[in-house]
Amino acid sequence: MYNSKITGLGFYVPENVVTNEDLSKMMDTNDEWIQERTGIKERRWIKEGSEDTTAVMGAKASRIAIERAGLTKDDIDFIVFATLSPDYYFPGGGVQLQEMLDMRTVGAVDIRNQCSGFIYAMSVADQFIKTGMYKNILVVGSEFHSGGLDKSTRGRGVTVIFGDGAGAAVLSRTEDNTKGILSSHLHSEGKHAKELIVESPSIMHWVPALIAENDENDESYYPYMNGTFVFKNAVVRFSEAIIEGLQTNNLEATDIDMLIPHQANLRISQFVQKKFKLNDDQIYNNIMKYGNTTAASVIIALTEAWELGKIKDNDLVVLAAFGSGFTWGSVIIRW
Ligand SMILES: CC(C)(COP(=O)(O)OP(=O)(O)OC[C@H]1O[C@@H](n2cnc3c(N)ncnc32)[C@H](O)[C@@H]1OP(=O)(O)O)[C@@H](O)C(=O)NCCC(=O)NCCS
Numbered sequence: 611m612y613n614s615k616i617t618g619l620g621f622y623v624p625e626n627v628v629t630n631e632d633l634s635k636m637m638d639t640n641d642e643w644i645q646e647r648t649g650i651k652e653r654r655w656i657k658e659g660s661e662d663t664t665a666v667m668g669a670k671a672s673r674i675a676i677e678r679a680g681l682t683k684d685d686i687d688f689i690v691f692a693t694l695s696p697d698y699y700f701p702g703g704g705v706q707l708q709e710m711l712d713m714r715t716v717g718a719v720d721i722r723n724q725c726s727g728f729i730y731a732m733s734v735a736d737q738f739i740k741t742g743m744y745k746n747i748l749v750v751g752s753e754f755h756s757g758g759l760d761k762s763t764r765g766r767g768v769t770v771i772f773g774d775g776a777g778a779a780v781l782s783r784t785e786d787n788t789k790g791i792l793s794s795h796l797h798s799e800g801k802h803a804k805e806l807i808v809e810s811p812s813i814m815h816w817v818p819a820l821i822a823e824n825d826e827n828d829e830s831y832y833p834y835m836n837g838t839f840v841f842k843n844a845v846v847r848f849s850e851a852i853i854e855g856l857q858t859n860n861l862e863a864t865d866i867d868m869l870i871p872h873q874a875n876l877r878i879s880q881f882v883q884k885k886f887k888l889n890d891d892q893i894y895n896n897i898m899k900y901g902n903t904t905a906a907s908v909i910i911a912l913t914e915a916w917e918l919g920k921i922k923d924n925d926l927v928v929l930a931a932f933g934s935g936f937t938w939g940s941v942i943i944r945w
Pocket residue numbers: 638639640643644647648725766767768770806835836837838839840841844874875878902932933934
């Protein structure tokens with residue numbers, strides 16, 4: 611059995627900054643409410659007319675990650691692409707990346723696990739590397755939320771939270787089994803699917819029927835979120851996933867050098883930080899600048915923390931996420 615190690619990281623966010631003040635001009639909200647409840651000050655939203663899409667942003671982040679890995683596109687054996695906002699209903703974003711990066715006809719798979727998408731994507735890639743099937747896998751999380759949000763007061767409970775962006779990692783085979791991904795842990799609980807959902811369009815709510823109805827009041831195109839319920843479940847599941855990962859590897863919370871929690875809400879991250887008694891330099895948050903970028907959030911935060919020199923050789927790095935599904939999980943890495 612091999613281990614997989616992160617050899618390259620990259621991220622890309624659109625340049626258009628949308629502040630809380632900007633949102634207050636679109637809907638009945640204010641900077642104080644948003645910062646107090648979520649910690650978010652601003653987020654990036656793709657500007658109308660921009661070339662950026664979920665796949666395009668994913669490709670931009672990927673080019674950086676591949677270059678930093680010291681590889682070329684031709685060294686990549688497989689693509690794992692996580693998103694809840696693909697450019698098309700089908701085909702998925704993975705095949706778009708294969709084309710955009712002008713890659714060999716390598717396999718490409720999409721992961722549809724929302725906020726925990728990147729954790730699932732890392733775990734999937736890790737299994738392919740561990741078994742020896744592939745050597746270098748491109749793992750991407752990318753999200754274009756702003757095109758699908760309700761920017762009226764009706765949508766304010768959801769819309770203020772989400773931002774656009776992408777991140778990518780190259781996972782490579784190593785024969786040193788003390789380094790790289792030590793374990794990953796995945797969970798789901800579908801009975802809560804409707805607590806955080808976009809219901810249509812779908813096979814059940816198919817497009818011609820929606821067009822025929824032409825009902826402006828139909829909210830099912832927009833994300834629905836039972837925020838309080840999601841919050842309560844998130845704090846429990848984040849903690850469980852971290853404990854499960856630590857226990858599997860006979861580690862304790864004091865062994866954590868860097869926790870990268872999915873950037874759902876700064877209050878959730880602070881709760882987890884307090885629970886595990888972590889200092890400010892043992893956790894990295896950037897939701898203040900980017901909002902919640904769902905499948906991109908963990909990889910953007912990981913990349914930024916690494917770029918800032920906050921992650922060093924041999925550090926114990928813990929990634930954890932929770933989101934729609936519900937799905938949640940963790941990845942434990944010896945850097
Ligand atoms: C979304 C969230 C910030 C809302 O905070 P909350 O304290 O639960 O607030 P509520 O939804 O109960 O709303 C409280 C009030 O603020 C109002 N409100 C909602 N959004 C608002 C906004 N953007 N600006 C101003 N007021 C707003 C509500 O209408 C409500 O008003 P009312 O009391 O008059 O009815 C919080 O529930 C949360 O972060 N949940 C987890 C979300 C998450 O992590 N999602 C990603 C999945 S991982």
